[in-house]
Every structure is written in structure tokens, then in C-alpha cells.
Amino acid sequence: MRKIRFILEKEFRQIFRNRGMLPIIFVMPIVQLLILANAATFDIKNIKIIILDQDHSTFSKRLVSNVNASPYFALQEPSDNTEQAEAALKEEKSDMYVVIPPDFEKDLIKEQNADVQMIINAIDGSKAGLASAYFANLLANFNVEMASSYGLKSNAMLTSNSNSKSIAVTNSNWYNQFLNYKFYMVPGILVLLVTMIGAFLSSMNIVREKEIGTIEQLNVTPIKNYEFIIGKLLPFWLIGLFELGLGLTLAKIFYSIPIEGSLVIIFGFAGIYLLAVLGMGLLISTITETQQQSMFISWFFLVIFILLSGLFTAIENMPEWAQRITLFNPVRYFIEVTRMVMLKGAGFSAVKSQFVVMLTFAFCLNLLAILRYRKTAS
């Protein structure tokens, strides 16, 4: 066990002396969180909207002014008829138009119910989904406002009737009520950070010893396999957890991201997750001879893992077969757990199954890696 201390000391010295490594450890989290979280947003503002007000009532004017005040919509020149509005839609001069029918105000007061019609350009399905969701939200607020001002019943009196052309629009699922996409992205980006540290740096570090030939020197020493492996992987396990802490701090400072659940669960899961990822890094290092090879293989797996992780595309929306593949993707579980714990405040019992799966991954990957790692070539 004493030998591990010497390996650790050496590893940390080398990591902190490596001019390529320090920027990766400290700059990568900042870049990923500050740039990627903002760039990878599906949050859409300034949706170009045309309103056909056929009612010209106090209520309809109030609704138009609400749309005008919303940061999500950019009110365009009003059209006189639907043909004109449709032409604008075709020419991409607007993203959607809304028809406020005659008798809108009358119906609302008398019948306690009125309809408006939304027509949305749904070529970009997710954008259309968002536009519809934003408008529905705006209507809901309008309802509450009118209810308090005019003593109308506030429940379900104004419903939108969306009529998307030819392409069906499915709304995305929201994990937070203010439609803040960053809350959804940031936990996933934190996972990416930890994964990259684990998979890239660990495999490259071991392969580097192969490249410079020092691994042979180590293999003729009485060092034990487990001592070597622990000495090599523990630094990256610690750096991975440090990275997560740094990322969470940045996310809290810059995005005020909610951390509803327990940090102990997040870090506990990250600890096990890192074991799995480091095991994978070790496994990659046993089958590659150069840092380039190991980078390439790590990258190959990471791209698949990230695309099938539910970070950008909800897993529920994937085809059945792809969903089945995601079951073998460790990244998927970590993203699930961080989102559940951070945003929903899930307790341990809610993520127990993910813990079990991740422990299994960690065990299998490390077992394979240790079996493959040999001091003596056969």
C-alpha cells in the first residue's frame, strides 16, 4: 500500500507539470459551462408573430399588447386577412399567426369561453413546439389577468386551437416551469465534463507510459497490478470529482441553477460513475499503443454515448431500438440522476436503480480491464 503513495505523488507531480493538462482541467469546465450552456440552448426568443384581430375589442387589444410586451414574440405588421398572413408565413416574414375571431370578447364574457386560432410554421418542429407552448403560456397569463380585472372565472375559459400545417407538432417535455433551457442543459454538461476527464485523461496517461517506454521499466519492478492501477486511476477519480464541484459552483454562480436534492447523492453517484468511466479508460489503454489511438477510440465511444445520452434528444423520443441501446450507456444514467436530483430533488430511493446499474457497469468494466492488464506479455 505504501507503494501506491509513491505512484500518486509522481502522478500528481506529472499532471500539474503538464502544460496541456492544466488548461484541460481548469479551462474546459469554464468553456463548456459558459459557452456551451448558452449556445446549446433551445430557448427561442423573438418569434415573429402576426395577429389578425377580427374582434377589435378591449380584450383583443389587451391580448395584442401582451404579445407585444413578451420577449418571446416580435409583433409584426398586422394583416387584414388570412391570405396575407399565410403569404407572410410562406415568405418566412413571420413564424406564426394568430386569429382572434369576431365576438372574442363577447364569447369570453357571456360563454366564459372563447377560442383563438394559432397557425405555426412547423418546418423546425421543436421551434414550432416552443412557439405554441409560449403562446399557450401567454394565454394562461392573460386568463388570470382578465379574471382578476373583470371578475371572470379563471379556469379554462380561453383555449387555443392550434392548427399546424401538414407537419404534426409535438411539444418537448419541460423539466422546469420557467422554460429555462439552461436548467435542463447544465446538469448534462456537467456530466460531459466528468466523462471527458475520466475517459480521455486516464487512458492517455497510461498509454503515454507505453509511448515513452517507462511502462516496461515499471513492469520489471515488483509493483503489483492493483497498486499500479489504483495509483494511476485515483488521481483522475479525484480530479473528476473536483471538476464536478467546480462545475456545480460555476453553474450556481452564473445560472443560479437549482440544486433541489442532496449533493451527497450527486457526488456519491459521480464517484461510482467515475469508477466505471476510468475502468473504460483503463480498458482502452490496454488495447492501444499510442495516445492518438486511445484518443480516437475514446472519442468514438464518447460521441455515441453523448448522442444516446438524452442530453440533446429526449430518450423517450428515440426509436425503440435506440432506446434499448441507451440502456448500455453509462452517460445516460448519470444525466438522468443529475437532472432528477438537481431539478426534481429526487431522494436516494428514486435513483436506487440507477445506482445498481452503475455499480454493475463499474464492476464489469474494471474486471475486464484488470484481466486484460498484464505485466508479462503472453
Added chain:
Amino acid sequence: MNNSENRPAVKVNKLTRQFGDFYAVKEITFEVNKGEIFGFLGANGAGKSTAMRMLTGLLAPSSGEATVAGYDVYKEAEKIKKNIGYMSQRFSLYEDLTVLENIKFYGGIYGLSNQQIKQKSEELVEKLNLHEVSKSLLSGLPLGWKQKLAFSVALLHDPEIIFLDEPTGGVDPVTRRQFWKLIYEASDSGITVFVTTHYMDEAEYCNRISMMVAGEIAALGSPNELKKQYGVDSMDEVFVKIARPSN
């Protein structure tokens, strides 16, 4: 410990290593006596390194027997590793660590106590005259210094045998001479030296040498015996006669 005084340091009997149908090393048999400087010569690809890798536990033999420091290469590889030092043709210290850090690391993984590491570090710095660079990164030192340091580091744990795989590749004649002085010192203190080399003048420094050709030992004896046997004046000519018999 296996401390019978009469036991050879290395005993090899019909040791073989196959890669598919190719015999890298074919049924070699020899003994290395304690305290001897034993040279392993041969052209590139003759099987020198493969043989050495089997003796140091880096490569599993296909068949045959071998004991190193009295331990069996198949069953007691870990015990062998405690009792041998190794320095390979590829430079084996860490360039991004300082002289003292390298010594500390290798001392540590050979299980030396902190006290021993400290003492050995001082001795080494003194002996190799590295006072001024003891805290510099190795990457800044000349190759000759690094190789002398690597040799000394391989002896940190007082091994019974030291294996040197082309230790003087790429250094100037003066440094090579200094290097061989270190080898003689080690040999004088009772350490068995097993060395592979390309340089025929170095072969003259060895007590006994074996010449490998195509995986087999073609000649074995002291430099003088070999020169007499082949009726030539230098090891160079011996080498040419054995390694390129068609010439």
C-alpha cells in the same frame, strides 16, 4: 532468499520463444556466474532482446527452463523482479520529474524506507556529481548523464543481477567509457551484469560473451577464447564471421 554460493546467477536450459511459426529464440542454453559481466551480442533481430525480456519477466517463454537469482521464471516472476535491476535501450526515467524525484519514485516502488531513499539519493548525487542539477527536470540533462542516472537508479534496491539492454546506445565514446566504469564498479561489488550491446569494443570489456544468430547461440566464451577460436584479432571480426557467415 536463495543464497547458495555456488548457484549461478542465471541458468537457462533450452529456453524458447515462438511467435506463431517464427522462433525468436530457439532452445538457448547457458549459465551466467555470480559477479560476472556477461555480454549478449548479436545482430538486430537475432533474439537478444526477446531473451532478455523472458529473463526479466516481461515476456512469457514458450518452452524451456530458466532460473534467475535462483527463482523460476514461470512460477516466481515476482520474486525475480525484487532481485534484478533493469535498464532498457529506451530511456526509462521520467523526463518531467527531477533527478531527486525519479530516485524517490523508483526507491519507493522497490519498497525502500524513507531513510534509505534519503541516504541513497545523497550517495547517488555525490557519486554522479549531480549537485547542481538534482532539482532540475531530467528533460534538460544531457543523454549521457541521464543514462548514468538510469543505471544507478536500477541499482537502488541492491539487486543481485542487473540487466542492461543496449545501455550505451547513442552516447559519445567518452561517456561510454564512464558508463563502463560504473559497470565495473557494480561488478566489483558482486553484482552480476547481463548486458546486450552492438559495440564490439564493449564486448571486449565483458568476462564472457554469447553471440546470437537467428535465435540461437552461435558462440559462447571469453573474448580471448572466441578470437582464438576464429583466428582473428578483434571482436569485430569475430562478429562478422559469426553473424554473417556467408561473407
